Amino acid sequence: MAFPAKIVYTRSQNTYLAQNLTDPSAECNAEMAAAFYDVDVNVNDARRQEATQGPFSITTSGFCLVKDVKNSLPASKYMKGDNEAVQKTAYPEVIEAVHRVFPGAEVVPFHHAARSSTSTSFAGAVRAPARNAHADYSVASAMDFIADRATPRQQKGRFMIINAWRSVGDTPITNHHLALCDGRSVIAPDDFVTTGFIQPGNSPTQSYSLDPGAAHRHVWWYYPNMIRSEVLLFMQYDSDPRSPTRFCFHTAISNTTQQACLRQSCEVRMLVFIPNPDPNVNTIRTVFPPTSVGAKSKMLEALKYPDMWPSDARHWIARGVYKGGSSVRSVLIEWIDFSVKNKEFGIDKLSEIERRNLVEDMMDGDIFEKSVKENFDKPKWYQY
Numbered sequence: 001m002a003f004p005a006k007i008v009y010t011r012s013q014n015t016y017l018a019q020n021l022t023d024p025s026a027e028c029n030a031e032m033a034a035a036f037y038d039v040d041v042n043v044n045d046a047r048r049q050e051a052t053q054g055p056f057s058i059t060t061s062g063f064c065l066v067k068d069v070k071n072s073l074p075a076s077k078y079m080k081g082d083n084e085a086v087q088k089t090a091y092p093e094v095i096e097a098v099h100r101v102f103p104g105a106e107v108v109p110f111h112h113a114a115r116s117s118t119s120t121s122f123a124g125a126v127r128a129p130a131r132n133a134h135a136d137y138s139v140a141s142a143m144d145f146i147a148d149r150a151t152p153r154q155q156k157g158r159f160m161i162i163n164a165w166r167s168v169g170d171t172p173i174t175n176h177h178l179a180l181c182d183g184r185s186v187i188a189p190d191d192f193v194t195t196g197f198i199q200p201g202n203s204p205t206q207s208y209s210l211d212p213g214a215a216h217r218h219v220w221w222y223y224p225n226m227i228r229s230e231v232l233l234f235m236q237y238d239s240d241p242r243s244p245t246r247f248c249f250h251t252a253i254s255n256t257t258q259q260a261c262l263r264q265s266c267e268v269r270m271l272v273f274i275p276n277p278d279p280n281v282n283t284i285r286t287v288f289p290p291t292s293v294g295a296k297s298k299m300l301e302a303l304k305y306p307d308m309w310p311s312d313a314r315h316w317i318a319r320g321v322y323k324g325g326s327s328v329r330s331v332l333i334e335w336i337d338f339s340v341k342n343k344e345f346g347i348d349k350l351s352e353i354e355r356r357n358l359v360e361d362m363m364d365g366d367i368f369e370k371s372v373k374e375n376f377d378k379p380k381w382y383q384y
Contacts (some may be wrong), residue, residue, distance in 0.1 A: 001045050005253045006038045007179065007220065008132040010209035012193045032195070036132060039215045043179050043253060046221040056221070058101060058162070062183035062248030063221075063234035066097040071166065071228040078114040078168045078266045081125025086112055086266070094164035094268045097231040106273040110149065114168070117176040117263040129176055129252030129263065135236060136269070137161055137247075138194055138206035142237035148343050149271060158274040161236040163250075169264035172225040176263035179253045180234055181210070182219040183245025190214065196308060210249050222253065236269070291350075292358040298345040299335075299362065303371045314376060321372040328369050332362055 010032075046056060046065070058064040070093045077085045091109040098107045119128040137145065146159055167173050193209040210218070223232060234248040254260075306314050320331030336355060339347040347355065362368040 001048070001224070002042055003255045003257060005041060005043045005179070005220075005255065007041050007215075007251055007253060009037045009039050009212035009215060010132065010134075010193045010195065011035050011037050012211050012213075037212050039212050041215065041218070041220050043177075043220045043222050046223045049221070058233050058235055058245075059238070059240075060184065060244050061180075061221075062245035063180045063232060064101060065223055066100055066231045066233060068229055069093060069097045069166070069231045071168065073168070075168050075170060075264050079116060079126055079264060081114065083112075086114075090266065091268060094166070094231055094270070097164060097233065098162065098270060098272060101233060102272060102274065104275070106154070106275065108149070108271040108273075109268050110271060111269040112266060114266045115264070117260070129178075129265075131252050133181065133210040133249050133251045134195075135208040135247040135249050136163070137237050138192075138208050139237075141206040144205075144346075146239075146271070147346070150273070154271075154273045158238075158240050160238045160272040160274075162270050162272050163234050163236055163267050164270065165232045165234070165265060165267045166230060167226045167228055167264065168266050169228070169262060171261070172227050173261065173263050173265070174225060175255050175258045175261045177222040177224070177226075177253055177255070178232065178265070179220050179222045179251055180232075181249040182221060183235070183248055185217055185219040186210070186245075186247075186249065187214060187217075188247075191218075196305065208247060208249070292354045292361060295345045295347050295350065295358055296361050299339075300367070300371055302345075303375050306376050317372060318376040318378065321369055321376070322378050329359070329363060332368050333359060 012035075050056065050065075056064050072089050072093065073082075073085055078090075087109070090112070095107045095109065098105065114126045115129050116126050117129060119126050121127055142161060145161070146155060150159060165178055191211050191214055193211050194206055195209045196206055223230070226232070234250060235243075235245055236247065238246040240246075302308075309317075317331055317335065320327045320334075336347055336358060339345050340355070341348075347358070350358065
């Protein structure tokens, strides 16, 4: 049944909002929290709707429920962070769910996260439910991700990023549900708030939050009493420009009229490639090869937001630059080598000559040193 709930929206302040999940004390997190805004909404029962109107479509509303999907792993495997077991057993099971919706698609899982209503962490083996309305990727971050992960052949068809969300506990989920906003009720780009975030081990990236200005227009749905054999698929990016819903905003919600319950869930993110798109529409998105100029721009942009860096990385780059002399060039080269290894800024796609040119471009006019000193405080604990 439908119930009233509070959903956390994000007020656009014409500033770059960011979350640092590596360092909870980072100043940018306080700015992000200040932008959060609780909105009272009515969350509708998707099962009741489907009983009379038929199933939801992931390409129309942005989500759909797939039933009778095998779920072989016990909850303990998910909750203890047994990544090898999840990848070996759970990944093929959710791939089968995607194939029911997109027969013949090429499906490549690349990430998963276990969540529990008892967790308070946003990192680690078991995370807390995410309680702000968001989509996991922006257009820019989705395209960067596709460029890094997809082959040239895959980039010439329709491609999607899809989340597969399911209950992994032994009892139905009776609270702490996953709510999904019907994409047909969201207006792009008016309702989209671009935000940045960084998770442990990852470089800064972008996602979308949802602006509350048109919250009265948004239609929210949930599936009550989800069980282990059900998989909820929802869209995080669709390259097909005709799609009514290219992003599905989602969030965890609680029904305050119901007793709390243990919610144990796991979500798997997947790249989904359609090899033969509709010949009547061009879904091909040209992905241009990265250049040293583009890499330089991205690196300088990253230096503007030190709060999004892990604390040890902030200290490392500031220590090297403030030390001066040859240390400035050395720390820049180390950063570039690290970026190659971790496939950041497109530097891994550059030739050796282009990487050397990148070093010289960043050193020219002391642009790298000046950018660090402009944005990174001098480490007080460092002895010169």
